[in-house]
Amino acid sequence: MKKSIVVIFSGLLFLSCKKEARKVANTDEVKVSVASENTLSDKENTLYLESFDWSKIPESTAEIGSFPYITAPEGFVIWEDGHNAVAKNGMTAVFDFNKLIIYNGNSFFNAEGKKAVLDFGKKDSESNFNTLKFDKSVDAYLKKIGAVLLFEGKIPSKKLDEIKKTEEKAVYKYIQTAGSPYDVSVRNYALNHKNGKIFFQFGSNSASAEMAVVELEGFKQTIQTPTASAMQKDIDAKGKVVLNINFDVDKAILQKEEQKVVDEIFTLLSNNPSLKLSIEGHTDNSGSVERNKKLSAERANTVRYALVGKGIDSKRLKSSGFGSEKPLATNNTEDNKAKNRRVELVKF
Numbered sequence: 001m002k003k004s005i006v007v008i009f010s011g012l013l014f015l016s017c018k019k020e021a022r023k024v025a026n027t028d029e030v031k032v033s034v035a036s037e038n039t040l041s042d043k044e045n046t047l048y049l050e051s052f053d054w055s056k057i058p059e060s061t062a063e064i065g066s067f068p069y070i071t072a073p074e075g076f077v078i079w080e081d082g083h084n085a086v087a088k089n090g091m092t093a094v095f096d097f098n099k100l101i102i103y104n105g106n107s108f109f110n111a112e113g114k115k116a117v118l119d120f121g122k123k124d125s126e127s128n129f130n131t132l133k134f135d136k137s138v139d140a141y142l143k144k145i146g147a148v149l150l151f152e153g154k155i156p157s158k159k160l161d162e163i164k165k166t167e168e169k170a171v172y173k174y175i176q177t178a179g180s181p182y183d184v185s186v187r188n189y190a191l192n193h194k195n196g197k198i199f200f201q202f203g204s205n206s207a208s209a210e211m212a213v214v215e216l217e218g219f220k221q222t223i224q225t226p227t228a229s230a231m232q233k234d235i236d237a238k239g240k241v242v243l244n245i246n247f248d249v250d251k252a253i254l255q256k257e258e259q260k261v262v263d264e265i266f267t268l269l270s271n272n273p274s275l276k277l278s279i280e281g282h283t284d285n286s287g288s289v290e291r292n293k294k295l296s297a298e299r300a301n302t303v304r305y306a307l308v309g310k311g312i313d314s315k316r317l318k319s320s321g322f323g324s325e326k327p328l329a330t331n332n333t334e335d336n337k338a339k340n341r342r343v344e345l346v347k348f
Helices: 002-016 027-039 131-144 157-166 170-174 228-238 256-271 289-309 334-340
Strands: 076-078 093-103 108-122 148-153 186-193 196-204 209-216 240-243 277-282 317-321 342-347
Touching (some): 093 186, 093 196, 131 186, 131 209, 228 256, 289 317
Antiparallel strands (some): 076 108, 240 342
């Protein structure tokens, strides 16, 4: 009897902190949601969490086939991009590396890896899209293969607004549901399979459904750290060096591996005592103009302060931030945006 009281009490607490979430249909599903609430564990007010606790998701050995591990339910189809024909490979779009923003009822987690987007429609175009049938079919399948429901319902608007402050279009690019995430409910599932860690996210409305599947994969850095000698060649030839230095998301904190770049800049300056550099920060066009300008200046200052801290005379350095004012490429793809997020060392 005591155990039952604890489960009910935990369920009430879980539901109260997600006022806009849709109520779960039965007791077993309530237990799953309560158990999974702690799988993204961190401080209550953290917007993005650094890790996902897979220890709380039971490992599955179910047969799941090949990526994207799901097909259209009977009576439904997956469209090609443009919705002019049925997708031949079972996916509307596929990305070698992309991300999905997973919400746990309190905070968000960036699920990064191989990603598929699936747009569902009715096989018979004359009939209506049966949302109830679609949702129940997908829910039943995901639970059958061992996936755990992390969240179901509308993500609070205030939470989505917080995401937009860090990246303006992220809400629409990385949360997959049939319509605006502000208006449509979403379901997030995690599958701890023996062959990999997988997230499923989907939402439906009266006309269609959308799903995204991400198989987690660590990002493989293919850009080599520029050497002092390579920087010297660019300075001599162009009067500047373009560096893609990585900082923490929406912060001016250098990622640990980027210390090597600072060391090489220090070597460049040490080998050329008369060289003076203007350290200039640049961003892509995500977020507000004001925020980008401030962030780019802060990041340039971070590099400058690091060099002064290593012994470079501050009079040989100056820093400034241009935000998204001087893009190297049009901000229309993720690759181009990555090129625009940079630090330039300009001789003066």
